[in-house]
Amino acid sequence: MDGTLNTRVTPQSAAATHTADCAVFGFSEGVLKVLLVQRNVEPFAGHWVLPGGAMGEDERLEQTARRVMLELVGVRDLFLQQVATYSEPDRHPVRRVVTTCYYALVKPENHTPVAKGYLSDVAWHPLSEVPPLGFDHGRLLNDAHQRLIQQLRDRPLAFDLLPDRFTLTEAQQLYEGILGEALDRRNFRRKILAYDFLIETRAKRAGVKGGPVLYRLDRAALDREMRK
Amino acid sequence: MDGTLNTRVTPQSAAATHTADCAVFGFSEGVLKVLLVQRNVEPFAGHWVLPGGAMGEDERLEQTARRVMLELVGVRDLFLQQVATYSEPDRHPVRRVVTTCYYALVKPENHTPVAKGYLSDVAWHPLSEVPPLGFDHGRLLNDAHQRLIQQLRDRPLAFDLLPDRFTLTEAQQLYEGILGEALDRRNFRRKILAYDFLIETRAKRAGVKGGPVLYRLDRAALDREMRK
DNA sequence: GCAAAAGTGTTACTCATACACCCATGC
DNA sequence: GCATGGGTGTATGAGTAACACTTTTGC
Known part of the structure; x- marks a missing residue:
């Protein structure tokens, strides 16, 4: 309640910086991946971490997250969900930083992230081969993944x-990648074909065996489903 | 990621105060209630709001929430869950305040909250009769309730x-109060009696018609169930 | 004795799961 | 022609939802 109880706001209580960190998930080559950046400044120079940035003066945290994503991977209008806020006093070794973690979903093939500023590298890492992360970002990533599941x-x-355009097998691989478990093909197909946002196209993809049917999304129907 | 991208931490980005606000739910007289406090200082003097307070220097937000609850209602070890973080730049009319909302569950009959400091009153309000709240606390309360559901x-x-000691009817009223819908008595009893943390006692309560059986909790079994 | 609440079983339906064979294509 | 992946139906069990009458007690 904003300092109404005994702990009135003081300069101390304002000493924390607030950041937004993003666990950005993508799917390519049949594998679920997460976008990580490598720091070239202390603390944690050389470590991989989640992309993030400090909240600006007239910005809410979701905007911070969107701005960071725009600057880093050049993507607008992404699907962004707040996961949780982390406030351990020692989570940043140098100064007090409170962070709010978001997860985001993007199509990797549409964007080529480039390392700028304090970053020596940016790369998609398969979720199964994520290196140890700096700060407490291993925990953030794990929490974000659990929330996504x-x-x-x-x-x-x-x-x-x-x-x-995608095949149902690709959709199934995506679900399996996120959930971390194998799914029965027939049950999966029945379940998602029960939705009305999948449209079968007449096109087939070259170079794929067995000529699987390609589907596309009915965006409006998907949005309707998501609002339920 | 703590200022690694372009938005390096600056004095501006540190300008926000961080608070923890609590939606404290209790159950008495067969009705679900929420603990509210009434401010006697501007902004929102005279308005009811959720109890909360500013994060201390060496405190994480959950500790802030626990401290506020201890000071306000004298309760320790309560069940506390983080709901979400709110950071709109204008959510506090005077200065920038980011808040993280928690919900808590307590037994009202064990605690008599008292108004201190900036508060002119503290009271349990039936959830169905909550007055308009100050700041954006109406939204916070709603989100907390949804998360609880x-x-x-x-x-x-x-x-x-x-x-x-409680009757199954009381437990059902509690569930109905939280979920906001009527439940079938037989289905409800079957469902919760399938848990093994409910222990039937031989005692019956005086003054209640029909001599309902009183139950108590097997705390260890309940904790086991909660960890599942 | 009557009003109020407690207590008690069964049926139908929906949804999740498990499981195996044939077909089309690329090589 | 064979290896690879695509495509399809059915049966079973679990969980959820709907539904009405009898018993006990306080007054």
Whole structure:
């Protein structure tokens, strides 16, 4: 309640910087990946971490997250969900930093992230081969992934990660990558074909065996489903 | 990621105060209630708001929330869950305040909250009769309630709100109060009696018609269930 | 004795799961 | 022609939802 109880706001209580960190998930080559950046400044120089940045003066944290994503991977209008806020006094070794973690879903093939500023590298890492992360970002990433799993189980969130035309097998690989478990093909197909936002196209993809049918999204129907 | 991207930490980005606000739910007289405090200072003097306070120098937000609850209602070891963080630049009319909302569950009969400091009153309000709240606390309370509903649907969280001995009808009223819908008595009893943390006592309560059986909790079994 | 609340089983439906064979294509 | 992946249906079990009558007690 903003200092109404005994702990009135003081210069001390304002000493924390607030940042937004993003666990950005993408799907390519049949594998779920996360976008990481490598720091070239202390603390944690040389370490991989989640991309993030400090909240600006007239910005809310979600805007901070969007700005960081725009600057880093050049993507607008991404799907962004708040996960949690982390405030341990010693989570940043130099100064007090409170961070709010978001997760985001993007199509990697649409964007080529480039390292700028304090970063020596940017890369997609398969979620199964993430290096140890700096700060407490290993925990943030894990929490973000768990939240994504939880939300995917009752909403078809993940179709934003697929290319414009995709096969049901690709969709299934995506679900399996996120959930971390194998799914039965027939049960999966039945379940997602029960949605009305999948449109079968007549086109088939060259170079793929068995000529799988390509689907595309009915965006309006998907949005309707997501709002339920 | 703590200022690694372009938005390096500056004095501006540190200008926000961080607070923890709590939606404290209790259950008495068969009704779900929330603990509100009334401010006697501007801004929002005379308005009811959620209890909260500013994060201290060596404190994480959860500790802030616990401290506020201890000072206000004298309760330790309460069940506390983080809901979300709110950072709109204008959510506080005087200065920049970012807040993280928690919800808490307590037994009202064990604690008599007293108004101190900037507060002219403290009271339990039935959730169905909450006055318009100051700041954006109406939204916070709503979000906290929604999160509580969501979590109650897959974990038996709410038994902390019941007295030591309680009837199944009371438990059902509690669930109905939280979920905001009527439940079938037989289905409800079957469902919660399937848990093994409910212990039937031989005692019956005086003054209640029909001589309902009183139950108590097997705390260890409940904790086990909550960890699942 | 009557009003009020407690207590008790069964059925139908929906949803998740498990499981195996044939077909089309690329090589 | 064979290896690879695409495509399809059914049966079972679990969980959820709907539904009405009898018993006990306080007054």
